[in-house]
Amino acid sequence: MGVALFTLGGTIAMAGAGHGGGVVSRLTGSELTAAVPGLEALGVPLVVHDTHAVPSANLTFPQVLELVAAASRAVEEGATGVVVTQGTDSLEETAWLIGLVWPHDAPFVLTGAMRNPTLAGADGPANLLAAVRVAASGEARGLGALVTFNDEIHDPRWIRKTHSTSTATFRSPNAGPVGHIIEGRVRILVRPHHHVPLPAPPGIPAFDTARVALHTVTLDDDGLLLDGLERTHQGLVVAAFGVGHVPSALAPVLGALAERMPVVLTSRSGSGSVLRSTYGAVGSETDLMRRGLVNGGLLDPYKARVLLRLLLANGAGRDAIADAFARHG
Template identity: 70%
Template sequence: MSVALFTLGGTIAMAGTSTGGPGGPVVARLTGADLVAAVPGLDTLGVPLEVQDAQAVPSANLTFAQLLDLVDAAAKAVAAGAHGVVVTQGTDTIEESAYLVDLVWPHPEPFVLTGAMRNPTLAGPDGPANLLAAARVAASPAARELGALVVLNDEVHAARWVRKAHATSTGAFASPDTGPLGHVIEGEVRILTRPPRRTPLRTDRSRAPRVALHTVTLDDDAALLPRLADTHQGLVVAGFGVGHVPSELAPVLGDLATRMPVVLTSRTGGGSVLRHTYGAIGSETDLQRRGLINGGLLDPYKARILLRLLLASGAGRDEIAAAFAEHA
């Protein structure tokens, strides 16, 4: 019995500077063994960590293909007896990585992602504490059947709800609509609520559909939108508030919806797109009537991941709408 640890780089793995002196930009230098050696208390975990150094890459450079390869490697570790999985990566895209994993991870063993907001050259680096908490969650029977989780600051977040809500704070991660699923308290994993699992999605590595994301802004003329159908296979719209756009955009989006799936989300970061409250041109009711798919509680970034996976699997519009009704 063990916990499989895969390292991908990011702030948690940075040490030293490119200039060789204080104040310079930090660079990634720590291996998985280095990370583990810096964490006091891992010897009380009760199970060993099996460390595998994956690609040392900034999280901004991660791709769907790399993350799906990581899922495959994690699945092999579970098949070999790992009780859970921990992945360290940069926090910039951890919410998106975690949601992609959650959509395809079929195993009861927890898949835990963590990182750091303060690198090891700074006072009070949070990486060791986050790694210890993540390992405890991965090893805990309480975390089974919860899919992919994000653990930082002793909080356990569900991948489908977590957001990076602050650029620099060690308490940067939040789940605006639900709060964390649980906490790590005095070394004990306390899960307070258990959301239902969704059926894992199938994947097709042979397809890489392009899905655009358009955030609606004040006085938005959307001049580039009509051309998207020539270069992309799907579109996510981050609308105002509960899912509204300027009236001039409504027919443009409606036309696009006849040519490819268009998903309506909210740019706010919390709350749901409505379905039948407002009826003006550009409202959620009007846009749905024009063929847009309601993204529900999913934020734009997660909606894009879900839509891309569905398109890669060959899903048609009706299947996509049904999947968003289930997942959002």
């Protein structure tokens, strides 16, 4: 059957001008593929599905999981791989969510663009061609979800959008790319380790009762933004200083919240791990874990929030959440 292509809009699909003068989503999947030099010569049949043509900032957990279900049906009907085009704003989070639940050996490859088709040097066609190559490649089977951008192949666990406009925006600071596309050939250099997929929650209501807040710790943070959080949310991710530190005045606030909901400790630094037992002052990583916070390990705050919300939507308790972060972090 070839590769199933799902299009979700975003910069890669934008053309023409809206009422305000900016580009708007106009291109269908068929129009996208028609603009890719060399795609037909690959000899890979594509079955195009246009769905959720919205900016990636508008995507929701249920929409992403609906996409996973549709992609699963395509694989069960014979597709050897899946490609999804979407906006880059939330790509690192959607790719991670998909990677957590994708149950097939068939590659699930996400890509997009930083320059829209009206600009010189638009990168969408090259990224789409590379993504189809990866999705159709035997080298990528069994690797779960992948992100292909700028002729690099990345594991969603590590990837970050690191620049607001650069075509080389996607990087994996802690690990680097797992592979490259070289002269049209897919080269996997490091095979990422994947765990047993998590189940997909049973629909929108599960997420309505699994709200997870993200609080970024800043200089002289008094924690006022966290007041009453337990009445509106069921979980919290803390993007702390450095290796997992917060102002000492914030430590008891977080400890009190950890008695009421799962609170995951991560670093706002952009790379590196939260520590466990190096520092011992009030507000240190050791102190915060003693107060009940869950160590997020190497996961950045955005990935930790995705994992925590998925776990809560599945009804996971504290022990299961701690175990999941020990495995994935």
